[in-house]
Amino acid sequence: MKKLMIVVGLLLVPGFVFAQGTVSGTVTDAQSGDALPGANVIVVGTTYGAAADANGDYEIENVPVGTYNLRVTFIGYEVATQNINVSAGSMANADFALEQIALITQGVMISASRARERETPVAFTDVKKEMIEANLGSRDLPLALDVTPSVYATQGGGGAGDARINVRGFNQRNVAIMINGVPVNDMENGWVYWSNWDGIGDATESIQVQRGLSAVNLATPSIGGTMNIITDPTALDQNALFKQEFGSGSFIKSTAQYASGQVNDTYAFNGTIVRKFGDGVIDKTWTDAWAYYAGATYNVNDNNRLELYAVGAPQLHGQNLYRQNIAAYSHDFAKDLDDYDEGGLDKFAEQGREYNENWGPVSSSYVGMQNWNESDHNRYDPDFINERENFFHKPQVNLNWFSKLSDDLGLYSIFYYSGGKGGGTGTYGSIKWDYSNGTSRTADWDATIANNKSTGDGSSAGILRNSRNNQWTLGAISKLNYKLNESTQLIAGVDWRTAEIEHYREVRDLLGGGYYVYSGNDFDITAADQRKALGDKLAYNNTNTVDWIGGFLQAEYTQNLFTLYGTAGYSSVKYTFTDHFTNDGGDELYSEADWISAFQVKGGAMYRINEDMEAYGNFGFVEKTPIFDNVISDFDGSVADNPDNEKFQSYEAGLNFNTLANKLTLKTSLYYTSWKDRANTRQIQLEDGSENLIFLSGMNSLHQGVEFEAAYQPTKMFRFDGVASVGNWKLTDDVNGSYREFTDTGQVNTPYTYYVKDLKVGDAPQTQVAIAAAVTPIKGLNARVVMKNFIDHYADWNPFDRIDETDRVQSWKAPNYNVFDFHAYYRLPMKFSGVGVQLFAHAFNILDTEYIQDATDNSDFNAFGDKNHQADDAEVYMGIPRTINAGVKLNF
DSSP: OHHHHHHHHHHHHHHHHTTEEEEEEEEEETTTOOBOTTOEEEETTSSOEEEOOTTSEEEEEEEESEEEEEEEEOTTBOOEEEEEEEOTTOEEEOOEEEOBOOHHHHTHHHHTTOOOTTTOOSOEEEEEHHHHHHHOTTSOGGGGGTTSTTEEEEOTTSOTTOOEEEETTBOGGGEEEEETTEEOSOTTTOOOOGGGGTTGGGGOOEEEEEETTOSOOSSSOOSSEEEEEEOOOOOSSOEEEEEEEEETTTEEEEEEEEEOOOBTTTEEEEEEEEEEEEOOSSTTOOEEEEEEEEEEEEEEETTEEEEEEEEEOOEEEEOOOOOBOHHHHOHHHHHTSTTOOTTHHHHSOOOOTTOOOSEEEOOTTOOOOEEETTEEEOOSBTTEEESSEEEEEOOEEEEEEEEEOSSSEEEEEEEEEEEEEEEEEEEEEOOOEEOTTSSSOEEOHHHHHHHHHTSSSSBOSEEEEEEEEEEEEEEEEEEEEEEOSSSEEEEEEEEEEEEEEEEEEEEEEOTTOSBEEOOOOTTOOSTTTTEEOTTOEEEEEEEEEEEEEEEEEEEEEEETTEEEEEEEEEEEEEEEEEEEEEEETTEEEEEEOOOEEEEEEEEEEEEEEETTEEEEEEEEEEEEOOOGGGTBOTTTOOBBSSOOOEEEEEEEEEEEEEETTTTEEEEEEEEEEEEESOOOEEEEEOTTSOEEEEEOOOOOEEEEEEEEEEEEOSSSSEEEEEEEEEEEEEEOSOEEEEEEEEETTEEEEEEEEEOOTTOBOOSSEEEEEEEEEEEOOSTTEEEEEEEEEEEEEEOBOOGGGOOOTTOOOOOOEEOOEEEEEEEEEEEOSSOBTTBEEEEEEEEESTTOOOOEEEEESSOTTTOOSSOSSSGGGOEEEEOOOOEEEEEEEEEO
C-alpha cells in the first residue's frame, strides 16, 4: 500500500506542475511610455505577485490554471486591473500602461515641481528608487548621481555626510536642494550639509536633477540646477523589509521599513529607521548615527488630502577637514606628476591615502568629560581624541494639504518646521602640537593635558571647543492651480520662511584643567564670570534672524505638438544680528539690514516633432540676493549699504530621441549661463570712524557646454547607459574699480583690479564621461559595471586673490582619471516562510586607482616653495581607496 501511494504521488506531481502557468508583461507610463520599475503586480485573491524590474518587466511563475484578475499599483498612478486566463504550461501576457492620478492625489509630486517627460522643456534626469538601491551602497545621497551629465559629487575628506555636489560648475550654494518640495539649503549661506540627511537615501522614492535654471516655480534661485528628493508614503501595498549591510572600515548598518499600504482607500503610513556605525576608511572618520523617516497620508474626502512627513538623522562622526600636499598621501603619485617639484618629497613625509591630521592619540588614563548638546559625555574612544568632530540633528516636519476647490481649481499648501541642534569641534587657546610625522602638525593631547595641569592656578591654557549652530525655521509654501481650459493652466504661489540661528562657541573639553579664562564678554564683570567651565560660552555668541518672502506667477500651455511655460517670481530677504558679548551703550549690539529684493523670469517651449522625438528650449534671468555674511559682518555688526544682487542669465536648448522600438534613448542639451557681479565685500572706515561693508562688483563668469545621455537595451539581458558633458567655464574679464574710504589722513580713493580674464572656473571637472553596462543573465540576478572618466579638473581658487598683473596662469589642473565601480544583486527565486530574500554587493573603485577628487590651488598651508600654480603648491583630497558594501534584504 505504501509503495502504491508513492507511485500515485509521483504520478500526481507532474500533473500539478503542468497545471501551472506563467504571467508576464510590462508596466509603463501611458503618457511617456517610460518603464515603471518597482510597480507591484499581484494576482488578486492569491499570494502570487511580482515587482517590475528596471525595464518595467515582470514575471509571475507557478500560477495555477484558471481565470484571474491582475492588479497593478504604482505611486502616483491610477490602479489598473486586467483579466487573464492561465493555461497549463503556457505564458499569459498582460501589459499595463498606467495613467497618472489626478492632481489631488498626486500630493508631494505636485508640490515638488517635477519635470515631466515630453512636456517640460528643461534638461533633467530621473533616478528611481531601484537605481538608487542598486548603486548607492550607503554612501552619501549625492553619490547616487554619479552617472548624470555635468554633475560632480565627491565624498570630500571621507567623513560620513561630508559629501558635496557641483552642477555645471556651480557648487551647492547655487543648486537648490529640495526634500518633498521644501528647500533645505542653509538659510544663511545656501550650503547643504548632507550629514543632516544621513539615511534619507533609504526612504527616497526618486531623485530628479533639473540642470540649469530648472522648471521649479518657487522664487528660490536655482542656477546650477535643482535636486528634488521625493519620499512618498503612499505605496499602495502593505510591505515590510529589513536590510543588513556590512562594509569597509568596519561599517555596519541596519535598516527597517514598514508600509501599511492604502487602508480603506483612506490613509497610508510608511516608516523607516536606520542605525549605522563604523570606524571609517579614512583614519578616525568613524560614524555613530541614527536616521528616521515617517510619512502618512489621509484622504479626508474626494477633494482634500493631508500628508505628514518627518525626517531626521541624529549623528556623530569624525571628520577629515584638512586637505594635504600630494606627497603627504603618496610620493610615487607625486613623482609621476610633471609639475611636482620633488623637493616637496623631503618636506612632506608619506602617510598614505588614509591619512587624516584631525586626530591624535591620548592616554586612556585621561578620563575628563566632554560636553555637547548641554550635557556631559565620555569621549568617543578612550585612546584618541578627534580635533574635528561633527554632531548634529536637524529634524524636518512637513504638513501638506492638497485641496480640490473645484474641477478647475486646486490649492496645494505645505507647512513645515525644521530644527537644528549641534555643531563641530576644534581647538581654542594654547595647544601643544606634534610635528614629528614630517607632514603636518597634529594635536599632542597628552602634552596639552600635562601643560594644563601645571598652570598653577587650575586653569587650562588650551581646550577643545564646540562651535554651535542651533536653529529653527518655520515656513509655508502655497500654490493655487487654475485650469483655464483644456490647454492652459495658471499657477500662483507664495513662499514664506522665517528662521533664527544661534552661533556661539562653548567649552567642550578642559583637557586636564579646571576652567578656562575668557575675558571677551563685555557683560562678564568679575573674575569669576570669566572662568568658563564645561558648556560655558566663549569666543562669540550671536543670534541671527532671516526672514524670507517670495511669490510667483506661472502659465502653462499644452496642445497637440507644443508645450509652453513662463514664470515670473519676486523675493525679499531681511537679516538681523545680535551680539550677546558686546556692550553697545548698555545693550547688546544689534544690527538690522533693510529688506533686499530680487526677481526672476524664465520660460521655455517644447515641440513634439513626432512620437519619438521632441525639441525644447528655455531661457531665464535671475537675481540672487546676497547671503548673510555679505550683508552683515558677524565680527562687528557693520551693515552693507545697498548690497548688490548677483545676476544670472541662461539659455538652453535640447533634443530627445527614442528609436529602435524604444530600445534606444538619446538626449542632448546645450547651455549658456552667465554669472554677473559675483558677491565680494570689503570692510571700510567711514568719516565718523565706524565700519561699513561695501560691495565690489564686476566679477563675471560664463558657464557653457553640451551634454549627452544615452540608454540602449537591445534585449532583456543587456543594458548600456552612457553620459558625457563637455563644459567651458571661465571668468570673462578683468575687474577694475575703486571705492572711497576714510583713513587717519582723510578721505582716500582706493582702486582695485582683479586679473582674471579667461581663467578657468575650478572645483569640478569640466569634461565628464560615464559608461555603464548591465547584464541580467537569469531572472533576479543583475550585475553592473560603471566607468567614470573625469577631465579638465581645475583646482578650486579664489578670483579675488588674483591682484598681481603678472599672474595670469591657470589654476593647477589635477590629472585626468578613470574609476570603475561594480554593483550586483540577486533576488532568490523562492521565498522562505513568505519572506523574499535579496543579496547585494557593491565594490567602489574596484581597481584601487589613485586619483585626486578635490583640489585647492596655491595652498596657504601646504604649498612647497614659491606658489606658482603647480602640483606641489596644491592641497588635495585623494579619492577614496577601494571599498566594499554588501548585505541582505528581507522583504516581508
